[in-house]
Amino acid sequence: MPELPEVESIRLSLLPRVTGRTIGTVLADTPGVLVDTDSSSLSGLTISGIRRRGKYLVFDLGQSGDGPVTAFLMVHLRMTGRLTLQPQSQPVRPHTHVRLELLSGCLEPVWLIFQDTRRFGRIWLIPAPDGAQWPGHLARLGPEPLDPAFNAQVLKQQMARHARLSVKAALLDQTIIAGLGNIYADESLFRAGLYPARKVAGLQINEYTRLAHAITQVLAEAIACCGTTLRDYVDGWSREGQFQNFLNVYGQAGKPCRRCTSLISKGKLAGRTTSWCPVCQPDPDAYDGTVQEQPSSVSVQAQSPANSHQGRG
DNA sequence: ACCTACCTGTTT
DNA sequence: AAACAGGTAGGT
Numbered sequence: 001m002p003e004l005p006e007v008e009s010i011r012l013s014l015l016p017r018v019t020g021r022t023i024g025t026v027l028a029d030t031p032g033v034l035v036d037t038d039s040s041s042l043s044g045l046t047i048s049g050i051r052r053r054g055k056y057l058v059f060d061l062g063q064s065g066d067g068p069v070t071a072f073l074m075v076h077l078r079m080t081g082r083l084t085l086q087p088q089s090q091p092v093r094p095h096t097h098v099r100l101e102l103l104s105g106c107l108e109p110v111w112l113i114f115q116d117t118r119r120f121g122r123i124w125l126i127p128a129p130d131g132a133q134w135p136g137h138l139a140r141l142g143p144e145p146l147d148p149a150f151n152a153q154v155l156k157q158q159m160a161r162h163a164r165l166s167v168k169a170a171l172l173d174q175t176i177i178a179g180l181g182n183i184y185a186d187e188s189l190f191r192a193g194l195y196p197a198r199k200v201a202g203l204q205i206n207e208y209t210r211l212a213h214a215i216t217q218v219l220a221e222a223i224a225c226c227g228t229t230l231r232d233y234v235d236g237w238s239r240e241g242q243f244q245n246f247l248n249v250y251g252q253a254g255k256p257c258r259r260c261t262s263l264i265s266k267g268k269l270a271g272r273t274t275s276w277c278p279v280c281q282p283d284p285d286a287y288d289g290t291v292q293e294q295p296s297s298v299s300v301q302a303q304s305p306a307n308s309h310q311g312r313g
Numbered sequence: 314a315c316c317t318a319c320c321t322g323t324t325t
Numbered sequence: 326a327a328a329c330a331g332g333t334a335g336g337t
Contacts (some may be wrong), residue, residue: 003331078332118320181331230331
C-alpha cells in the first residue's frame with residue numbers, strides 16, 4: 001500500500017496529535033509485529049517528533065519532550081499497514097496488532113494503533129546512540145526524491161551501477177531511490193514519457209532530466225492529494241486519499257490514455273504488474289518497420305508481450 | 314537478476 | 326479454485 005506520499009500524509013496527519021505526548025500502556029497483541037521489543041520498554045517515553053525516510057516512519061523518543069532523543073520507533077507499513085489514532089471509548093478495530101496509549105497533561109488519552117490485514121508490516125524500537133540522526137537500518141536507502149538536492153544527475157549517478165536493470169526495476173529499488181512503489185514508479189514513467197522496460201544503460205541525459213522532474217512532480221501532487229487510496233490506505237485521521245482520481249496508467253489498463261486516447265497496456269516487469277501508454281511511452285526497440293503513425297486499431301493492445309502467441313480475436 | 318515466502322482479502 | 330494486491334527479505 002503505502003508509498004512515499006501515503007507515508008508522508010500519515011506523518012503530517014499524526015504529527016500535531018502525537019508530538020509531546022508520553023507513551024503509557026503498550027499492547028502488543030500479535031507476536032512478531034513489534035520486533036524484538038519488550039513492550040514495557042516503550043512506556044514512559046515521550047514523542048518529540050515524527051520523521052520519514054523513504055517509506056519508513058521514525059518516531060523520535062526521549063525521557064522528556066524537549067530532551068535528547070534516546071530511541072527511535074521505526075515503522076514500515078508494507079502493503080496494508082495503517083497507523084491511526086483511536087479514542088479509547090471505541091471497540092478494537094479489525095487486524096489491530098499494536099496499541100500505544102498516548103498520554104497528555106491536558107488531553108484525553110488516545111490509542112495510536114497499528115492495523116495490518118496482511119501482517120507484513122513491522123515496528124522496531126531502536127536505541128539511539130549519542131548523535132545518531134537515523135536508525136542504522138536506513139543507511140542503505142537511496143536519496144530522498146523530495147530533497148532539494150535530488151536532481152537528474154543524482155538519479156543518473158544512483159542508477160549507474162545497475163546498467164542492465166529496466167528503468168522500472170531501478171525505480172522500485174529502494175537503494176537507488178527511496179520511496180517509490182508500483183503506483184508512483186508507473187506514474188512517474190508515464191509523465192516522463194519513458195517505456196518501463198527501457199534499460200538503464202540506454203537512458204539519455206535529457207531522459208534523466210524528464211524522469212527526475214516527473215518523480216518530484218508526481219510525488220508532490222500525490223502528497224497534496226493526501227495519497228492514493230485503492231483499498232486500505234487512510235491517514236492518521238482515518239481519511240482516505242484522493243490521488244487515485246488522477247492516476248494516468250496505474251490500474252488503467254484497457255482504458256484510453258488521458259493524453260492521447262490510445263489504450264493503456266499492461267504487462268509484468270520486475271515481478272510486478274506494469275501499466276503504460278504505448279504511444280506516450282514508446283518502446284524505441286520495438287520492431288516497427290513503418291513510419292510513426294497514430295494507432296487507430298492497431299495491435300498495441302492491453303496485453304503482456306509474453307502472451308503475444310495467444311492471438312485472440 | 315530472478316524466484317519464493319510472508320499473510321489475508323477480493324476478484325475472476 | 327486460482328489469480329492477484331500498495332513491499333521487502335532472503336535464497337539461488
